[in-house]
Amino acid sequence: xxxxxxxxxxQTRAYNAALVLRALYxxxxxxxxxxxxxxxxxxxxxxxxxxxxxxxxxxREIGRGPSTGGKAPILLEFVDGARHVIGIDLGELVFRAxxxxxxxxxxxxxxxxxxxxxxxxAVRVVHELIEELTRGARATLLGIGVGTPGIVDASxxxxxRAVNLDWNDLPLGEILRTRHGVPVEVxxxxxxxxxxxxxxxxxxxxxxxxxxxxxxxxxxLVLGGELFHGDGFGAGEIGHVVVDxxxxxxxxxxxxxxxxxxxxxxxxxxxxxAAAADPTSPIGLRATYAAAATPATRLTLAxxxxxxxxxxxxxxxxxxxxxxxxxxxxxxxxxxLDIEHIVLHGSVAQLGxxxxxxxxxxxxxxxxxxxxxxxxxxxxxxxxDLVMMGASALLLTAxxxxxxxxxx
Amino acid sequence: xxxxxxxxxxQTRAYNAALVLRALYxxxxxxxxxxxxxxxxxxxxxxxxxxxxxxxxxxREIGRGPSTGGKAPILLEFVDGARHVIGIDLGELVFRAxxxxxxxxxxxxxxxxxxxxxxxxAVRVVHELIEELTRGARATLLGIGVGTPGIVDASxxxxxRAVNLDWNDLPLGEILRTRHGVPVEVxxxxxxxxxxxxxxxxxxxxxxxxxxxxxxxxxxLVLGGELFHGDGFGAGEIGHVVVDxxxxxxxxxxxxxxxxxxxxxxxxxxxxxAAAADPTSPIGLRATYAAAATPATRLTLAxxxxxxxxxxxxxxxxxxxxxxxxxxxxxxxxxxLDIEHIVLHGSVAQLGxxxxxxxxxxxxxxxxxxxxxxxxxxxxxxxxDLVMMGASALLLTAxxxxxxxxxx
DNA sequence: GGCGTTCGTCCAGACACTTGACAAAGGCAG
DNA sequence: CTGCCTTTGTCAAGTGTCTGGACGAACGCC
Numbered sequence: 085x086x087x088x089x090x091x092x093x094x095q096t097r098a099y100n101a102a103l104v105l106r107a108l109y110x111x112x113x114x115x116x117x118x119x120x121x122x123x124x125x126x127x128x129x130x131x132x133x134x135x136x137x138x139x140x141x142x143x144r145e146i147g148r149g150p151s152t153g154g155k156a157p158i159l160l161e162f163v164d165g166a167r168h169v170i171g172i173d174l175g176e177l178v179f180r181a182x183x184x185x186x187x188x189x190x191x192x193x194x195x196x197x198x199x200x201x202x203x204x205x206a207v208r209v210v211h212e213l214i215e216e217l218t219r220g221a222r223a224t225l226l227g228i229g230v231g232t233p234g235i236v237d238a239s240x241x242x243x244x245r246a247v248n249l250d251w252n253d254l255p256l257g258e259i260l261r262t263r264h265g266v267p268v269e270v271x272x273x274x275x276x277x278x279x280x281x282x283x284x285x286x287x288x289x290x291x292x293x294x295x296x297x298x299x300x301x302x303x304x305l306v307l308g309g310e311l312f313h314g315d316g317f318g319a320g321e322i323g324h325v326v327v328d329x330x331x332x333x334x335x336x337x338x339x340x341x342x343x344x345x346x347x348x349x350x351x352x353x354x355x356x357x358a359a360a361a362d363p364t365s366p367i368g369l370r371a372t373y374a375a376a377a378t379p380a381t382r383l384t385l386a387x388x389x390x391x392x393x394x395x396x397x398x399x400x401x402x403x404x405x406x407x408x409x410x411x412x413x414x415x416x417x418x419x420x421l422d423i424e425h426i427v428l429h430g431s432v433a434q435l436g437x438x439x440x441x442x443x444x445x446x447x448x449x450x451x452x453x454x455x456x457x458x459x460x461x462x463x464x465x466x467x468x469d470l471v472m473m474g475a476s477a478l479l480l481t482a483x484x485x486x487x488x489x490x491x492x
Numbered sequence: 493x494x495x496x497x498x499x500x501x502x503q504t505r506a507y508n509a510a511l512v513l514r515a516l517y518x519x520x521x522x523x524x525x526x527x528x529x530x531x532x533x534x535x536x537x538x539x540x541x542x543x544x545x546x547x548x549x550x551x552r553e554i555g556r557g558p559s560t561g562g563k564a565p566i567l568l569e570f571v572d573g574a575r576h577v578i579g580i581d582l583g584e585l586v587f588r589a590x591x592x593x594x595x596x597x598x599x600x601x602x603x604x605x606x607x608x609x610x611x612x613x614a615v616r617v618v619h620e621l622i623e624e625l626t627r628g629a630r631a632t633l634l635g636i637g638v639g640t641p642g643i644v645d646a647s648x649x650x651x652x653r654a655v656n657l658d659w660n661d662l663p664l665g666e667i668l669r670t671r672h673g674v675p676v677e678v679x680x681x682x683x684x685x686x687x688x689x690x691x692x693x694x695x696x697x698x699x700x701x702x703x704x705x706x707x708x709x710x711x712x713l714v715l716g717g718e719l720f721h722g723d724g725f726g727a728g729e730i731g732h733v734v735v736d737x738x739x740x741x742x743x744x745x746x747x748x749x750x751x752x753x754x755x756x757x758x759x760x761x762x763x764x765x766a767a768a769a770d771p772t773s774p775i776g777l778r779a780t781y782a783a784a785a786t787p788a789t790r791l792t793l794a795x796x797x798x799x800x801x802x803x804x805x806x807x808x809x810x811x812x813x814x815x816x817x818x819x820x821x822x823x824x825x826x827x828x829l830d831i832e833h834i835v836l837h838g839s840v841a842q843l844g845x846x847x848x849x850x851x852x853x854x855x856x857x858x859x860x861x862x863x864x865x866x867x868x869x870x871x872x873x874x875x876x877d878l879v880m881m882g883a884s885a886l887l888l889t890a891x892x893x894x895x896x897x898x899x900x
Numbered sequence: 901g902g903c904g905t906t907c908g909t910c911c912a913g914a915c916a917c918t919t920g921a922c923a924a925a926g927g928c929a930g
Numbered sequence: 931c932t933g934c935c936t937t938t939g940t941c942a943a944g945t946g947t948c949t950g951g952a953c954g955a956a957c958g959c960c
Contacts, residue, residue, distance in 0.1 A: 154937020314830025422722025569919020
């Protein structure tokens with residue numbers, strides 16, 4: 085294990101500066117004295133730091149606030165548009181990129197389909213997306229964040245393995261850094277999404293597990309205010325834990341992985357079977373209707389949701405079963421980590437109550453009551469494309485320290 | 493969420509002082525210049541800190557080392573006996589306490605049976621143990637560490653719930669602190685043991701999962717060099733995650749918890765059944781022999797181990813089944829955390845190869861190969877009563893910063 | 901014995917936080 | 931309206947701690 089590095093005065097300053105910035109970000113508008121009270125720093129120090137921030141354009145004075153018995157405070161606010169960040173979601177179907185301000189507000193989004201794109205061609209598309217967005221940027225570009233499927237060495241930005249794009253040990257971070265000359269952060273999509281939820285949702289939490297359930301299943305862990313990556317940057321790869329002993333073969337080669345029983349793909353597969361088995365059922369009618377329009381059209385999760393609302397009991401059971409398998413995994417997470425906030429997102433989340441109730445029920449049923457009684461399992465607030473936002477959040481955290489939770 | 497606290501110069505100093513101490517602890521004997529190279533600090537700063545440490549008796553010069561082309565370095569070593577720590581293991585059957593030096597070497601151990609002891613009577617026994625040990629102490633007492641079953645608020649040392657001792661929200665930390673006037677750390681036994689393995693075993697790891705398998709099952713997580721407690725101090729409570737859908741009732745009231753299928757209790761119960769089913773089998777003969785000596789005598793894990801060595805296939809299958817259930821949980825841990833070092837300990841560890849091979853096999857079979865290929869699942873090195881040692885380690889970490897893994 | 905190297909220490913300087921003081925700016929009582 | 935109290939923001943002085951340069955001491959090598 086590498087020996088830790090020393091502490092210096094510059095680090096102290098950087099830490100306290102980040103603290104002030106974060107106070108403005110989370111609690112602004114606020115006065116210098118207010119920040120001092122919040123952070124424990126003296127008014128003097130806060131004043132110095134704030135002046136630097138105002139010089140950098142990251143904060144500005146917005147006039148006086150109400151007096152509380154003395155001189156009226158000069159209120160400061162964080163300048164959301166002081167910098168821009170490019171957040172990129174390298175999805176399985178499309179690459180989506182956005183110009184995002186420091187508050188996570190999307191200014192502009194562009195996307196490209198990725199059908200069949202691999203290797204260097206895929207990298208070129210990423211370059212194009214970045215260049216198109218930078219042309220339209222008004223504020224200084226703080227950096228580029230990338231969320232991608234697969235396992236990513238987030239310390240260097242090297243993508244160890246992304247099957248669908250045929251990327252192996254691709255140093256995407258380094259490539260983008262040299263080409264575009266700004267800081268770059270790359271991380272797995274599920275982890276990025278977790279950071280987005282941590283940073284941009286209304287309540288900040290110290291510990292958080294965010295689980296994506298879409299075509300694949302993955303989790304992102306925020307522990308102590310920071311993303312946890314694990315020894316091999318594979319923390320949260322829960323989609324390929326075997327949960328069904330008699331399960332079907334997974335694309336990873338094993339049988340009965342969580343993905344084979346709880347992902348969108350798994351649900352749609354079983355819904356399609358149910359439709360074929362009973363063409364007069366709600367799901368059957370929807371399948372017929374969809375196929376009538378365009379023969380190759382397949383059922384969607386919206387169809388599944390609608391079928392349940394129309395009282396299709398077999399489909400409801402399919403969804404509940406999928407939810408229960410996920411709940412089994414969640415119970416394990418609760419037992420291992422005792423984290424109170426578990427957030428679910430991804431396409432399957434649109435199934436709503438029938439699904440999440442099954443997840444909750446099974447998670448509670450299978451974990452120690454003393455632990456699970458305080459656990460909240462919720463759907464993510466709708467704050468946009470979580471992976472893209474999370475990619476941006478990676479940068480805000482790395483460059484501005486906006487999410488670091490702990491003291492030094 | 494509470495706002496983080498500011499960084500000060502004192503913290504910088506404390507951090508760097510801990511860094512120097514740790515360099516001496518882990519890499520000593522070493523010169524001031526060597527510590528400077530290791531830590532990145534200047535020789536000046538290291539010299540100052542070292543002089544303080546020598547003044548406190550925590551380090552001493554032990555003469556000159558070999559020259560590497562210039563002035564021979566003055567070698568410094570950590571003084572293991574500069575302070576003593578009392579480590580206490582509040583086991584289910586006995587309370588065991590030891591006077592331990594800073595290297596984890598046990599100087600003296602005493603214990604008391606706890607049969608039927610509850611409430612304040614149990615607290616009184618803890619006091620007695622401490623007082624008996626302090627009477628014999630030569631070096632200054634650095635503090636008291638306690639490992640206990642149940643859920644413990646480690647930040648205050650309050651035991652939320654320990655069923656067997658009938659303790660509910662007992663502020664044991666506060667009680668011991670005021671009575672004995674030294675720093676006190678209290679934590680769950682499994683977490684304490686994990687810290688002992690992290691601190692006292694030959695290789696230090698940044699991330700570690702240590703799983704106790706005895707009468708109960710629990711885990712301790714070391715993440716980023718520090719114990720992870722979770723939101724409700726219940727991280728690692730894996731014994732009561734339901735893993736067997738058709739399982740037996742657990743003492744926690746649910747059915748099919750990991751403890752009901754993988755604990756020492758579970759294994760012995762099934763071994764006893766096997767013995768009764770076939771009195772001529774190795775395990776049957778052992779049961780008969782044991783009962784002949786004293787009628788109430790029960791089978792032990794040593795009997796189980798011996799029976800397997802004697803070729804008792806049904807008993808081997810019992811052990812393998814227990815190991816596989818644990819492996820299932822370990823697979824989940826690997827998927828969720830991607831931690832490469834998993835250490836098993838507790839009484840069941842004495843079953844050796846047949847058991848741990850089953851754990852390994854099942855864990856690998858059920859987790860993503862890309863993750864599990866680098867995972868090592870091993871038995872703990874035999875370094876004594878892990879809970880007692882861990883209780884001591886809690887203090888070394890809290891007071892001397894000997895385990896903190898990260899930079900500021 | 902001279903030279904280069906390494907070690908430990910001393911001293912000056914830089915950096916960043918703290919403390920105390922003060923002017924500016926507000927509310928409130930009389 | 932005046933005087934007093936409170937709060938804010940800044941300035942100057944002080945302190946703690948790291949850094950960097952320099953120097954004597956100690957050692958190996960030629």
